[in-house]
Amino acid sequence: MEFLLLFGLHFFIMGSLVLLFSGIITFIFPRMHFLITISLFGVAGFLYAVIFEVINLAIFAVFYNMILSMIAVGLVKIGFYFKKVAENQSEKIA
Numbered sequence: 001m002e003f004l005l006l007f008g009l010h011f012f013i014m015g016s017l018v019l020l021f022s023g024i025i026t027f028i029f030p031r032m033h034f035l036i037t038i039s040l041f042g043v044a045g046f047l048y049a050v051i052f053e054v055i056n057l058a059i060f061a062v063f064y065n066m067i068l069s070m071i072a073v074g075l076v077k078i079g080f081y082f083k084k085v086a087e088n089q090s091e092k093i094a
Contacts, residue, residue: 011064014048018065022072030080034073041069
């Protein structure tokens, strides 16, 4: 039971950090291809499993990080898209 509680907390913290850092990387480097960012955090999930010696959770950690990274990248990219659309609309009005 303690194992699930401990790693549930670890995965919650790791997921929060992945969302934060993935969004920051995408915001700072908007021209970077999204697959690089997602792969980077997939490798980070694998390293997490190796460092904490829970190789059984490696596949879960990799996919968990990659999915959360995709969500963050998507949110930032859609924010850029909406900014561009709003600028185009304001140019048409003015």
